[in-house]
Amino acid sequence: MLQQYPIGLQSFQEIREGGYLYIDKTEIIHKIVSTDLYYFLSRPRRFGKSLLVDTIEELFKGRKELFEGLWIYDKWDWAQTSPVIHFDFSKLPYKEEGLSKAITYGLNKVAKKYSVILTGNSIKVQFQELIESLSTMGNVVILIDEYDKPIIDFLEEPELADANRSIMKDFYSIIKGSDTYIRFLLITGISQFSQVSVFSDLNNLDNITLEPQYGGLIGITQQELEANFSEEIAALQKDRPDILTQIKDWYDGYTWDMKTWVYNPFSLLNFMVDPEFDPYWYETGTPTFLIRLLKKEWKYDVETYQMGKQSLSNFNTVNPNMGALLFQTGYLTIKNISPNRKVYDLGFPNLEVKSSFLDGLLGAYRGMEGVDSVAEMDVIKNALREGDMPAMILGLNAIIAKTPYDLWRPDTESIFHAQTSLIFRLLGVEVYSEVHSAQGRCDVLVKTAQYIYVLELKLDGTAAEALKQIKVDLKARGYLTPYAVDPRKKIAVGISFSSKTRQVEEYEVEQY
Secondary structure (H helix, E strand, C coil): CCCCCCCHHHHHHHHHCCCCCCCCCHHHHHHHHHHHCCCEECCCCCCCCHHHHHHHHHHCCCCCCHCCCCCCCCCCCCCCCCCCCEEEEEHHHHHHCHHHHHHHHEEEHHHHCCCCCCCCCCCHHHHHHHHHHHHCCCCCCEEECCCCCCHHHHCCCHHHCCCCCCCCHHHHCCCHHHHHEEEEEEECEEEEEEEECCCCCCCCHHHHHCCHHCCCCCCCCCCHHHCCCCCHHHHHHHHCHHHHHHHHHHCCCCCCCCCCCCCCHHHHHHHHHHHCCCHHHHHHHCCCCHHHHHCCCCCCCCCEEEEEEEHCCCCCCCCCCCCHHHHHHCCCCCEECCCCEEEEEEEEECCHHHHHHHHHHHHCCCCCCCCCHHHHHHHHHHHHCCCCCCHHHHHHHHHHHCCHHHHHHHHHCCHHHHHHHHHHHHCCCEEEEEEECCCEEEEEEEEEECCCEEEEEEECCCCCHHHHHHHHHHHHCCCCHCCCCCCCEEEEEEEEEEECCEEEEEEEEEEC
C-alpha cells in the first residue's frame, strides 16, 4: 500500500489531518456554494455524500488550515463564516426512539454546540427556533445528509414509511419561510421522493442529480483515478499490463448524464488496499428487499428498463417503480439518453454490480437466498465454449433441479424461465432474451468466441416443437441475419423442461 486510503471515513478533518488520500473536489464544490442557495442531490450509498457534506461544513466554518494545498484554498473568503446545522439522519436513533424524538435529539445536539436552548413543543417549531437563534451569528448553512434513511429502512413496512414521510414533510415545511436566515442549503439522500410527497413546501430546491455540470461531484473520474493512483497502477501493470481496463470493467460505469462517468469510490479504495476483484460495495449492503420486490413482480431481466426523466427522478413508497429504485440505489445506471433527453435506458454499471446482483436474483429464484450460484456454472460456461451440448444440459439440470417444488408455477410463468435467463447472463457471455409469457416460452441468443447459440425453451412440451419454433423464428425474425458472414458456428438448441421432474426432459440440436 503506497498511501493511506480513507475507507469508511466521512470526516474531512480526520482525512486531512490524518494524511489520508483526498481527491480534490473543491473546485466543483466552490461552484455549488457560489451559484445557488438551495440544492438537492441523490447518489447511491457509500459514494461520498457524507464526506461532501462534511467538507462543505468545514468550508463554511472557515477551517482554512484543512484546505491548504487544495484548489479552493486561495479562492474563498475564509473570514465570512456561518453557523451550520448539520443533520445526518443515518446517525439518529429513529428506529429506537421514533422519528420525531430522534429529530428532537438531533436539533438539541446542534443547539448545544452553539449554547442555544430550544423551548418549542414540536420539531417544526424547534427547527425554526434553531434557525432564527443561529442567524444572530450570521446567515445559517443547513446540511441534511441521508434525509431518506427513515423511509428507505421501512420500505417493507409501508405504514411506518408513510408515517415517517409525513413527519419529514412537516419538518421541512418551515425552511422556505426562513429564506432571510439561510445562506446555503444542501439535502442529500439515495432516493428522489416526489416533491409533492416530502418537499411540497420546499419547491425551490435545485435538484442537481442529473445535471451534467455536477456529474463528477462525487465518485472518482478516470482522470482522477490516473492522477491520484499513478504509483499503484504502475506497480500493478508490471504483472498485469491491462489492469486499467480490468479496474474500469469492474468498478467504473456510473453516470447521471452520459457525459461524466465515475468509479465507485468504496470499491476502488478497497481494491487498492488488496488488488483482488471482489464485490466490495455490493457486499456492504446486499439489497435483499429489492430482490424480493423483483421476484414478487416476476422480473428478472432488469436491463430492459426505459424511463422518462420525471419517473427516473421520483420514488413512490406505496407503489415503487423498480426501475427508478434500482437506479437511485446504484444497481442500475444510465446507458443511453434519447436525443430529446426524455427517455433514459438503464443497465448495470459494471461487472461488480452485474455479477453480484444477478447471482443474488438467481438465488432468490432458486429458493436459495444467500447461496452463491457462480461456482456451479463453470460446467455450463465451459460447455458453451466447447460446443458441448450434453455437458451444458447436465449443468442446467444440476442447478435447476435443486429448486424447491413449491416455487414452480407451471400454470403461469415458470420459475424455469427466470432461472435459465439468469444463468446465461451470469456466465459472462453475451445474452439476448425475449420472454413471451402468453405463449410460455423464452427465446435466448447466446454468443461466445466460437459459437452463436439460439435456444428455445419449452415447459412440458417437446424438444422437436422447440426446435421447430427456432426454425420459424429464424425465418420470420432473422435472428442470425446480422451474423451471416460471421465465422462462428451457429447452433440451434430446442430444450424441453418437465415441471414434474424439474429437469431437462429432452433436447435437440441442429447446426447452421
